[in-house]
Structures are given as C-alpha cells and as structure tokens.
Amino acid sequence: MPTVQFTETVLRDANQSLIATRMPRTAFEGILGALDKAGYYSLECWGGATFDSCLRYLDEDPWERLRTIRKACPNSKLQMLLRGQNLLGYKHYPDDVVRLFVRKSVENGIDIIRIFDALNDPRNIEVAVDETLKSGAHASGTLCFTTSPIHTLESFAALAKQLEGMGAQSICVKDMAGIMGPQEAYDLVRAIKARVTVPVVVHTHSTTGLGFLTLLKSVEAGADVIDTAISAFSGGTSQPATETMAYALRQLGYTVPLDGGRLTEINDFFKPVQAAFLRDGTLNPTVLGTSPDCLIYQIPGGMLSNLVAQLTAQKKLDLLDQVLAETPKVRADLGYPPLVTPMSQMVGAQAASNVLQGERYKSVSKEVRSYVAGEYGRAPGDISPALRQKILGGKAPVTCRFADLLEPGVETARAELGDRAACDEDVLSYIAFPQQAEAYFEKRDAKKRNTVSYSLRRIDD
C-alpha cells in the first residue's frame, strides 16, 4: 500500500481559521522541536494571514518568527501560502516586489511555497513560481476548487498540467471553503493524476463535516500529501485531525510516516493553549461545530457569517433567504469566480446590496468595478455583457496581465522609508502593510532607545 504524507497546519491555517491568527510566537516556541521530529512532509507555518497578524496584533516581526521556526526545525520543510501576484494581500504587486518577496522568504527559511490565484488565472501565479524555482525552493502550483457550469474536471486537470509546465513540483487542490465532497475529490484527484507526474496535495476544511471523507477519498484516488491539524486545533473551520487521519489510514493499510508518540506530545502541548484561547474568547466554540448549510448554498463559512452579520447590523436578517438566492446569480454575472477571499466578500456584498436596494447593481463597489475592468485577472467565464456595459460604458477592459501595467515598487518603497528600514525584509513588510509596518518600526525603535538610555543610566550610576 502507498505512503501518505502529512502537512501540519497548526501554525498557519488552523491558527488562522480558528483564532484569527492570534497565536503569538511564545505560545508555540516550546513545541517546535517535537514538530520537527514528528515525521511531517512539511510544516505550514507562514504566509496567509500570519504576516499581517504579526505586525497588526502581535507586535512581532514576521520575518523574525520565520527565522525562529527555521532555527528550531532544522530537519523540516517549512511551508508558506502565497496569493500569487497579490503576495499576502488583495492587490496586485509589480514583479520586482513579488520576486524580492519570494527570494527573501526562501532566504529566511521557507522550503515550499504554495502559490494560488483567487481566479485560477495562471498569469497571476507564474512570476512567483519562476522566482521560487530560481531561489532553489519547491513551488507548489495550486488550484482553487469551486463548482460551476464552467469548472469541469477537464478544466482543472488542464490547469494542473499548465502549472506543472511552469515548473511546479507539486499540485495542490485547495478547497478553501470545505465544500468539496468525497466523490468530487476522488474524481478531481484522479483527473489530475492522469495528467501530471508530480505529487498531488489536497487541502480542505472541516467546516461542513466532509473533511475526513474528502481526504480519505483523495488518498484512495492517489493523493500523495494531505493537510491536517493536530487535534487540539482541528475540526470546524480548521482542518481534520492529524492523529485521527493517521489512525484511519494505517488501519486501511497505508504507510503513514508519523511518530505517534510525538503527535501525543504535540497535542498535549497544544491542549492548554487551546483552553486558554477558549477562556479568553479568542476561540469561539461555534467555529468548532459543523455547518452543512454551506453545502446547500455552496458558499464558504466565512462568507455566510459575513452575510448574517451584515444583515443583522442593518436589522434586515429576514432578507437572508433572498440574499442567498441572489448570490449565485451575481456569481454567474461575474463569470463564476471561485468564492475565495476577496471574491467571496465582493460577491456577498454585491448580492446583499442588490436585495437591500431593491434594484440589481444600483450601486456597485469599487472592487467589483475593478474586477469587471479586468484588474484582478481573467474571469473564469464570461462576465454578463449588460453588467460590463453598465460598469465600463464603452471602455475596454484590461486584457493583459494586470501586473504588466504596474511600475516597479521596491526602490520607491526604499526611498520612502529611508533609514527607518533596517533591511530588505523591513521594506517588504512596509510594501505589504504600510501602516502596520510603520507602527511596528516605531515601537521597535522606541524599545531600542529605551534599552540604550537604560544602559547609559546604569553607567551613570
């Protein structure tokens, strides 16, 4: 029977999905040694929302966090999630920024970069893949799973083939919403395996309760690596549990190269961490539950809770059914974008606006306008001609890769920062999250000044 490898998500996606990425470095430093020795294929530990959260909420230098993990885990492959041309944010960056960011990520310790685009537009993925390969790291070409009349097994398999052609050393199926059923996973992994020779990785969430079944059928179809989270940080909006999946696969005869003793040690470490987040309210027990509603509406859990919150705030929760009925219509008008951030928020907000205003597209957000203008990339299907006309008038949409229209950004940022930046990593933090980075630099400098005056005072004494 084949071997199944595991990627542990506790430091990134589990942390992001359950507690909005609020786990400080000090909460997990003590277990890095055991994580390093447990036999994982990789540790997903950086990128996604971790970077923003470090600067914005945790008073941490995200680069320092990465170097700490690197030092404590010399034997592990460290993995990050990268939103292609958008890096860790939602806007497109020029190529020089993308390349420097990738290079510095690898220099600071990243081994595997999982690269995706919200629209599955390969033009938004290829520069990051190219630089990952040039930096000597592993590029994992990623496709965002979604269902629509235009997304077929053939179209996904063709994209996988295209990503392999770019040089991707593995293909990841990313089911960010946890709505991929076991049969869909089985068929999709089979279709991709038939077209590519590189390993296939499957990523899902337990939101709808399908996670374990989806991973099992993925493995039966030949998936080489699956994403799981250590049980204390598993389930609900996070990933299925590592130990449970390892147990089930071993019982079925698969080889699982994980050390059970280490997994127990890791989970024992994270149990009180989970309990502390539950106590202080950071971990809301409702996110640990099962939400099959998301299957009925085929929308991610985060999008559903956003819609409920938005309508509740306007005392219009009675319109929820109408908004949920409008959502797939808006998505169709926009050419069936996958409902992943930022498209899920854009489609949801537009559907709510169409219902609340009693007229479709009476007002259209800046983001939806940019999307229709081609500034996010190529829509998977055709955008409704009437909507395009309404938003763009006679203006032609952008058809080239949007980043080709952007001026280089690294030198400008360097000049803006001057000596406030201590290194290229600082410049990249500033480009990614300018206000948060500047606030962080100020605090860091203030700390340094305090240390200096303190030591001077000691000399005076």
Ligand code: CO
């Ligand atoms: Co995820």
